[in-house]
Structure formats: structure tokens, C-alpha cells
């Protein structure tokens with residue numbers, strides 16, 4: 287069943303609210319190889335002090351010491367910075383809180399390096415994504431369970447994918463892929479993922495991750511995930527977006543593309559796509575200087591598990607949306623040093639204006655916290671307008687000041703440090719939303735336990751069933767075995783009876799009447815048999831002496847060796863040893879004896895005890911048949927040799 291929840295406005299803010307100061311960290315980048323090696327305008331006193339030593343050429347020669355939450359030395363790794371600065375913000379996100387993290391500093395001071403890093407040594411953004419996905423791994427909602435309504439909220443589709451949402455998702459993913467094919471983007475597969483600490487999550491909720499990527503360039507907002515190409519594959523000029531306020535007074539970029547991502551790599555694909563759209567202009571200071579503020583926002587949708595534990599609660603009032611905005615600010619710089627002109631000068635002016643507005647807003651906020659009641663000019667720049675909620679109402683704000691030890695940049699570095707020190711004096715409210723009371727806390731675990739239990743029960747039942755069936759199955763197997771045995775015996779018996787039938791005289795006689803040509807090998811001194819029954823061999827050739835091999839090899843297929851003898855009672859006994867003539871591979875022939883016929887004449891009046899009964903005679907014959915192997919055939923032959931010349 288599929289249904290759509292009616293458009294729902296975010297719930298009013300209830301829950302715990304705590305005041306948190308803007309947290310400022312300072313990262314000192316290694317001295318660039320191009321600068322005067324060994325000359326540095328910075329001294330660090332771990333863990334939180336940094337001293338600026340202006341060179342003789344500086345505008346102000348006074349030494350200053352600044353204190354921040356933590357100062358990262360040149361040797362600090364990406365992991366150190368992430369764990370100290372961003373991991374608590376990821377925990378915020380998982381707890382339903384909002385956070386904003388800026389990197390701020392002069393051009394080339396390491397802001398992008400700190401925020402994004404490289405594929406081999408990821409910065410804060412990929413590490414945050416890894417930590418999020420690792421933490422929600424067991425509670426990730428089915429794709430398309432939530433659909434952005436483009437008004438800063440989400441619709442719930444409890445059954446997951448619906449056609450429209452799926453289409454949206456496919457278009458969005460394809461757009462990212464298509465661009466990747468056309469350009470030689472960094473290979474995401476080469477990204478090195480470091481072990482990230484899994485953070486605790488409320489596993490009675492299902493989670494989905496969405497990303498947006500916008501830039502503020504010359505004080506206009508652009509959606510970096512907007513389709514670059516139109517229907518005719520022509521490059522579309524970028525469309526400016528407006529910053530709006532939703533019904534709950536939250537600021538958002540209207541109509542921005544919000545992409546559901548199922549993994550860090552998918553989010554990275556979106557990021558690289560967006561990178562293409564960023565205006566990257568070369569300045570005299572940095573070959574890859576970004577001239578716009580870029581904002582990569584991760585939104586986490588939390589929705590309670592439904593009662594069955596196989597989907598989400600369809601009530602949108604129970605849904606929580608938290609966000610972590612990662613802002614890579616454009617470099618603050620002095621135009622006279624960068625020697626910018628024309629468009630670059632305009633860019634620099636806008637960048638400095640928005641940074642100045644940020645500074646002014648923070649200064650006035652600080653004054654208001656100390657009793658003043660001044661209007662904060664958020665609207666003076668898109669940057670402050672968009673993040674008004676964070677400063678004014680809700681969310682933790684953190685900042686990493688990136689500084690370079692290069693002496694030439696000492697004056698600008700001082701401005702950055704002064705601004706950052708002031709920013710720490712501003713406090714913001716951090717709101718922790720109240721999660722819906724599910725009635726049965728630890729619902730997922732309970733359902734998992736029930737499922738596990740039912741699997742165990744099912745397996746036990748299956749085992750018991752098998753156990754019950756064992757005697758039955760054994761009886762069946764035994765019956766089958768005895769049936770097979772019986773059948774085998776029967777076959778053997780009938781074969782045996784067939785054998786006996788073969789020795790039946792009449793039967794053999796009838797076989798003699800076929801197309802076979804018999805070689806009848808008679809004794810030299812034959813007793814006249816006129817009065818005695820004789821075998822009927824219709825096509826035969828009789829010999830008393832085998833002199834020519836051709837007698838056997840040519841034409842004949844049957845061989846019959848005849849003996850005549852007087853038995854112990856003086857009666858005449860004629861024996862016919864019969865066999866098949868089988869050609870051999872050497873061109874000769876061999877005889878395979880397979881039958882013995884005994885014709886005996888005796889007087890019916892003779893009743894002497896030594897006379898064999900017909901039954902005894904038959905038994906003798908059967909025994910002779912049973913011995914019709916090669917060896918025995920040879921024995922027969924040698925036994926009878928004295929009567930023949932072979």
C-alpha cells in the first residue's frame with residue numbers, strides 16, 4: 287500500500303536549549319616550499335595559544351598572542367583535526383542538533399585542504415560522511431522513504447520508493463554520473479577510507495542522508511547540483527536561487543536540489559559534480575583559488591520505526607531533521623597584494639563584503655549579549671542571511687581559522703586571528719529536540735530479539751519434526767531396501783530359471799532351427815543312432831577330424847561336439863556339447879561352450895538302484911551348465927579328447 291503524507295510543517299521547537307559559544311580552532315599549515323624557508327611569523331604554545339611575530343615590513347610591529355579552543359600545529363594530521371573539531375558535530379547531527387562549521391583564512395592558507403582534503407587523505411567532509419554512514423548502518427531507511435518537498439522539509443513515503451521519488455533519485459544520480467563520464471574527475475574508487483569511530487545513535491529510528499551543495503558567488507546563490515545541461519545537451523547558464531524563510535522561520539535555499547545519498551562515495555560524486563560548477567579563477571596567489579563561498583550541507587532525517595519494525599512511522603510529526611553545514615569560505619585577501627583587477631577585483635570586493643558582514647553580525651551579536659539591542663544586518667549578505675538561524679536561534683557554530691606562517695601574509699593573518707578571537711565571545715543556542723515516545727523503547731532491539739527468538743523456535747520445531755520423522759523414515763528406508771532386495775532376488779531367480787530353461791532339450795532344439803550353420807564334430811567310431819533321438823541341426827557340416835581351420839572360421843557360427851558312451855548300466859549315452867563360434871582378433875576363432883545335451887537310451891523295465899532318475903539327470907545337466915566357463919570348456923574338451931582327433 288502506498289500513500290502520501292500530507293504536507294507537514296516542521297514541528298515547533300521544543301526540547302532542551304543550551305547556550306554554546308562559537309568554538310574556534312586554529313590550524314597552521316606547513317610553510318609552502320615557495321616561501322622563504324625557515325622564516326615564520328607564527329609561534330605556537332600548545333595546546334591553545336598562537337603568537338604572531340610581525341616582520342619589520344608589517345603595518346603593525348606589535349606582537350600578539352591569541353587563544354583558541356585548540357591550535358593545530360603544522361604537523362597535525364587530517365584525522366586529528368576531524369576528531370577534535372568535527373566528530374562532536376557529527377554526534378550533534380545524530381542527536382538531532384544543527385551545526386555549522388566554517389573554515390576561514392586568507393587565500394592558500396589550507397581551508398579547502400582542511401574541509402575536503404584529498405582522496406588519499408580526506409578532510410573533514412568525507413570523514414564526517416564516513417562517521418555518519420558507519421553509525422547509522424544498521425538503521426538506514428529504505429531509499430526514497432523520504433522525499434524533499436523543496437520547501438525545507440520532507441514527505442514520508444512509508445513504503446519507500448514511489449515512482450516519482452524514484453525518478454527524481456535516478457535523474458539526480460544520472461546527472462552526477464553523466465558529468466563524471468564527460469570529465470576526468472578524480473576516481474572515487476581510489477578514495478582511502480580510514481577507520482572512523484562509530485558513534486551512538488538511537489536505533490529506534492530510521493535515518494536517511496541528504497546533501498545539498500550551493501555556492502555564494504558575487505553575493506548570488508547558485509545550486510551546484512543543478513543540471514548543467516539542458517534537454518539538448520547544451521550548457522545551461524547557472525540560475526540564481528533565492529534565500530527564503532519557511533513557516534518555522536528557518537532559512538533555506540528555495541528549490542535547491544537535495545540529493546539522497548546512501549554512502550560517502552555517492553555524496554562524493556555529488557561533491558565532484560558540484561565542483562565543476564564552482565567558479566575557480568586563478569589569482570596571483572593561488573593557482574586554484576576558489577572565489578566563492580561553498581556550502582555543503584548534510585541533512586539527516588530521523589523517523590521512528592513503525593510498530594512492526596520493518597519501516598518508518600508514517601506520522602510526519604514524529605520526524606526530526608538535523609543538519610551539518612560545512613562552509614568553505616573564499617579567501618580573505620587584500621586586493622593591493624593580490625593585484626586583482628576587473629572581474630577579480632569585483633569578486634574580491636564581494637568576498638570581503640560578505641566576510642565583513644559576517645564580522646559585523648558577530649560583533650553586534652556579542653554586544654547584544656552584553657545588553658545592547660541592535661539590529662543584526664544578516665540581510666546585508668547572502669552568507670549571513672542563509673545562516674541567520676544558527677546565529678540567532680539554533681545550532682552550534684564552530685570555526686577553523688587556517689593560517690599560514692608566511693611572513694608576507696602576516697598582516698592578513700592578524701586580521702583573521704583578531705576576528706576569530708572576537709567570534710569566540712558570541713554564544714549561540716543549541717536545541718536538542720525531544721524524540722517521540724515510542725511506548726516501547728528499544729523497539730528495534732525488541733523486534734530483533736523477537737525475530738531471533740522466532741527463528742530459534744522455528745529451527746527447534748523443524749528439528750523436532752525431523753526427530754519425529756526419523757522412525758518413520760527409517761521404516762520407509764528399510765521397506766525400500768527389502769523391496770529392492772526382493773526385486774534383485776526375483777531377477778536372479780528368474781535368470782536362474784531361464785538358465786534351466788536354456789538347458790531344456792526342446793528349447794535348445796528349437797534354437798538349433800535358426801539360420802546358424804553348425805559344425806557337427808562327430809566321434810570317429812559312431813554308434814548307429816537310427817533308433818535313438820538325434821539333434822536336429824538343419825544347416826550343418828559334419829566332421830570327425832578338425833584338420834582345416836577354415837572348417838571353424840568360415841561360415842559356421844555354431845559348434846557341436848558329440849560323444850557317445852556306454853554308461854555304467856550299459857546303456858548308450860550321447861552327449862552334445864554346444865557352443866558359439868566367435869571370431870578372434872587374430873583372424874582365428876574360438877568356441878564358447880554354453881550348452882550340453884545328453885541323450886540317453888535306457889530300458890523302462892530297468893529298475894536297478896544305480897539308475898539315475900530323470901530328476902537326477904536334470905540336476906547333473908544344470909551343474910554342467912553352471913560350469914560353462916572358459917576353463918571348464920577346456921576341461922570338457924580334454925576329457926573328451928580321447929574320442930576325437932582335434
Ligand SMILES: Nc1ncnc2c1ncn2[C@@H]1O[C@H](COP(=O)(O)OP(=O)(O)OP(=O)(O)O)[C@@H](O)[C@H]1O
Pocket residue numbers: 314315316360391392393394395396397398399400572574575576615616617618688
Ligand atoms: N595542512 C596542510 N598540509 C599539507 N598541505 C596543505 C595544508 N594546508 C594547505 N595545504 C596545501 O596548500 C595549498 C593551498 O591550500 P588550499 O587550497 O586548501 O587553500 P585555501 O585556503 O582553500 O585557498 P583558497 O582561499 O584560494 O580556496 C594546497 O596545495 C594544499 O594541498
